[in-house]
Amino acid sequence: MRKLIFGMNVTLDGYIAAHGDDIGWSVPSDELFQWWSDQVGATSLALYGRRLWETMSSYWPTGDQLPDAGPAEIEFARRWRDTPKVVFSSTIDEVDWNTRLVTGDPVAEITRLKAQDGGRMDIHGGATLAGAAVRAGLVDEYALVTQPVLVGGGTPFFTALDSWVDLNLVETRKFPGGVVLTRYETRR
Numbered sequence: 001m002r003k004l005i006f007g008m009n010v011t012l013d014g015y016i017a018a019h020g021d022d023i024g025w026s027v028p029s030d031e032l033f034q035w036w037s038d039q040v041g042a043t044s045l046a047l048y049g050r051r052l053w054e055t056m057s058s059y060w061p062t063g064d065q066l067p068d069a070g071p072a073e074i075e076f077a078r079r080w081r082d083t084p085k086v087v088f089s090s091t092i093d094e095v096d097w098n099t100r101l102v103t104g105d106p107v108a109e110i111t112r113l114k115a116q117d118g119g120r121m122d123i124h125g126g127a128t129l130a131g132a133a134v135r136a137g138l139v140d141e142y143a144l145v146t147q148p149v150l151v152g153g154g155t156p157f158f159t160a161l162d163s164w165v166d167l168n169l170v171e172t173r174k175f176p177g178g179v180v181l182t183r184y185e186t187r188r
Contacts, residue, residue: 001115006123006130007143009035009040010157011150016127018151025149029176031071032145037076039143043083047110049129052090053099056080058122061097086113088129091153107136114138131159141185142167148178 008016009026015025017023028036048056060131063069064077065132085099095101103108110133113121123130133139136176144157167184 002044002116002118003120003140003143004110004114004123004138005120005143006139007141007145008124008130008132009145009155011145011147011154013150013152014157015151016157018154021155022151023055024105025147025151027126028178032179033072033076033172035175035181036119036145037072037079039077039122040079040083042120043122045113045121046083046085047083047113047121047123047129048087048099050087050092051129052124053089053095054092057095057097057099067122071146107132107138110138111136127155127157127159131161134158134165135162137165137186141183143181143183144147145175146180146182152182 009023009028010016011018011025018025060077060080062077063080064074066073069077081097083096083098085097086102086109087095087099088109090103090104092101106129109120123133130139166187168187169182170185171183172181
């Protein structure tokens with residue numbers, strides 16, 4: 001059975017995007033960028049909601065070909081392209097870059113994928129997608145990269161839950177700029 005991890009940059013007040021889907025507050029340090037790149041490199045299957053998929057696929061397929069791309073960006077772009085991806089959306093018709101589109105029930109598909117043999121799966125975005133997986137009890141680990149900023153509203157990291165989810169802290173780490181990683185495993 002595969003492990004499912006939900007991780008995102010999040011504001012101190014709990015949002016993954018400010019009003020208007022603004023993520024301008026989440027510019028990573030070099031050290032944090034490398035950490036995210038390593039996470040992508042360790043992922044066997046990345047799960048995306050439509051909005052983050054559109055953001056990522058508009059830049060990273062050719063991000064390594066830009067004149068100012070440094071070694072870290074080149075490595076991330078390669079890892080991103082190489083990682084198999086699934087996009088969950090009922091509003092787009094096609095995807096590319098080593099990606100498969102799922103238009104049906106995300107919980108049923110994530111349950112099916114999780115039951116297969118293979119490496120870890122990461123939900124890389126979509127509070128709606130992640131919320132459905134959390135409510136279904138499918139998420140095994142949470143990685144919150146908390147940025148020291150308050151945005152006052154927007155898209156929350158966590159959506160409303162039907163019941164409590166008990167967690168065990170497994171890691172904390174400080175990054176430059178006051179950014180803090182906290183990782184939790186679901187207590188089963």
